[in-house]
Amino acid sequence: MTYCVGILVDAGLVLIADTRTNAGVDNISMYKKLHVLCETPERQIYCASAGSLSVTQSMLSMLEEGLPPEDAGDPSRTVAAQPTMFRVAQLVGEALHAARDTVAAAVAGTNITPSGSLLVGGRIGDDPPCLFQIYVEGNFIECQPDAPFLQVGERKYGKPILDRALKWDMSLAHAVKLALLSFDSTIRSNLSVGRPLDLVVLTNGQPEPIHRRIEEDDSYFDALSGEWSRLLAEATNELEDPPFMRPGAAKEVPPEIKPVADKVSPVPEKVAG
Numbered sequence: 029m030t031y032c033v034g035i036l037v038d039a040g041l042v043l044i045a046d047t048r049t050n051a052g053v054d055n056i057s058m059y060k061k062l063h064v065l066c067e068t069p070e071r072q073i074y075c076a077s078a079g080s081l082s083v084t085q086s087m088l089s090m091l092e093e094g095l096p097p098e099d100a101g102d103p104s105r106t107v108a109a110q111p112t113m114f115r116v117a118q119l120v121g122e123a124l125h126a127a128r129d130t131v132a133a134a135v136a137g138t139n140i141t142p143s144g145s146l147l148v149g150g151r152i153g154d155d156p157p158c159l160f161q162i163y164v165e166g167n168f169i170e171c172q173p174d175a176p177f178l179q180v181g182e183r184k185y186g187k188p189i190l191d192r193a194l195k196w197d198m199s200l201a202h203a204v205k206l207a208l209l210s211f212d213s214t215i216r217s218n219l220s221v222g223r224p225l226d227l228v229v230l231t232n233g234q235p236e237p238i239h240r241r242i243e244e245d246d247s248y249f250d251a252l253s254g255e256w257s258r259l260l261a262e263a264t265n266e267l268e269d270p271p272f273m274r275p276g277a278a279k280e281v282p283p284e285i286k287p288v289a290d291k292v293s294p295v296p297e298k299v300a301g
Contacts, residue, residue: 029220030181032076034147034159036171039200041157041230045076048222062226065107073150078181083144086127113158117168125166145180157230185217186210212253
């Protein structure tokens with residue numbers, strides 16, 4: 029299983045992916061899922077992948093070699109040659125779809141169902157960063173300010189904190205912190221997601237991206253996880269207890285609720301045959 033999250037706020041872009049892969053509880057390994065598609069002074073484009081490794085690895089190789097040209101005699105189509113991030117998303121979607129079809133043909137007649145989904149984010153030139161979620165069919169959606177994050181993989185455990193706290197106008201440091209807490213929740217609830225985590229951050233107005241690998245012994249992540257658990261416990265203690273749990277509350281019957289016996293219709297007498 030995999031968990032990848034991309035956050036796009038006014039201040040920039042955050043992409044994080046875990047590295048754990050498994051084919052059963054006794055077959056767990058590590059594989060890098062945050063990939064550099066292009067990183068030059070003019071463009072920084074990254075991809076976080078979830079799904080069948082055979083599909084995503086084939087897709088990455090296709091993108092590196094270049095997809096076939098649209099017209100005979102033209103050069104191969106590469107990420108580095110696309111004029112906009114939208115065109116990059118189209119090219120990556122085409123490669124993902126083609127890779128899935130190739131793998132599906134190879135495993136036809138088996139119980140293997142190849143799949144894959146991606147987060148593609150980055151910027152070209154002085155344009156602000158963009159973030160896309162790309163499906164195995166090749167279609168995609170773009171991240172928008174009203175919901176400034178996208179996820180692939182094991183997303184359900186890490187989604188609530190992003191839904192509650194993430195805002196388009198927050199600082200990039202705060203967005204990174206929320207992304208890490210989202211991973212902390214996922215790691216605690218699902219053993220198939222785990223550290224090391226790979227992180228890349230693009231800050232608006234700064235040309236150099238931030239790359240970081242968060243290892244098993246990362247002191248900041250450990251401190252963040254422990255402090256978050258403590259604060260959650262304290263906040264829960266500060267909340268008012270349910271009123272129906274007060275001593276004697278079980279004997280209180282609200283006036284608008286009648287006893288169940290008053291609502292039961294009488295049993296009709298048996299009609300003689």
